[in-house]
Amino acid sequence: MKLHENPDWLEFQYAKHGTLKALADICGISITHMARQMQKFGLKYKHNTAKDYRTKNGAGYVMVLEPGHLCGTKWGYIYEHRLVMEKHIGRLLYSWEVVHHINGDKADNRIENLELMSNSKHSSEHGNIGFQKRPTQKLRKKVLFLREKGWLIAEISKEVGLSEPTIRWTLDDFGDTICGLCGKIYKNQKGLGLHLVQFHRGQSYRVKK
Numbered sequence: 001m002k003l004h005e006n007p008d009w010l011e012f013q014y015a016k017h018g019t020l021k022a023l024a025d026i027c028g029i030s031i032t033h034m035a036r037q038m039q040k041f042g043l044k045y046k047h048n049t050a051k052d053y054r055t056k057n058g059a060g061y062v063m064v065l066e067p068g069h070l071c072g073t074k075w076g077y078i079y080e081h082r083l084v085m086e087k088h089i090g091r092l093l094y095s096w097e098v099v100h101h102i103n104g105d106k107a108d109n110r111i112e113n114l115e116l117m118s119n120s121k122h123s124s125e126h127g128n129i130g131f132q133k134r135p136t137q138k139l140r141k142k143v144l145f146l147r148e149k150g151w152l153i154a155e156i157s158k159e160v161g162l163s164e165p166t167i168r169w170t171l172d173d174f175g176d177t178i179c180g181l182c183g184k185i186y187k188n189q190k191g192l193g194l195h196l197v198q199f200h201r202g203q204s205y206r207v208k209k
Contacts, residue, residue: 084110
């Protein structure tokens, strides 16, 4: 029996988490499907607020629930910045069209911060920060050194002049990474980053303003 087909489990977990989105994420189904399951078993639940229909992916882009959209995921989510642009120009975007964030903040999806351009122009726009060549061995060692000193990826990016994705790829090439402040080993940069923020905020060497 699947988790969302067990009414006792649903009732307990909903009391614990309080939102359909939390249950849907645990079960790997859509919020709409989860709502139907709650209705099927006669379980009471609160209707989702606008906040429940917004999430952020690993790259930092905001995703919103838009069921039935041709470019949405199988769960019905689509990039908010593309949706905002589509509503602004009154049509769906082509696959080769890119919505650029003018101020660089991926979560700032106000229409005045968005610019529609081709993929090639977008690549050119980010040519100096987002699509660098592979860093030299010396620079790679500096990146690793700063990371092990407790620097966050955003801080390393500003210090060495490489984009954050390039920093992550460089660090991933080294395999397991160690926290230089307490010696704990992590298998990925996300785990180490969360560890630094939670346990060593203020202890690490910071970029000078």
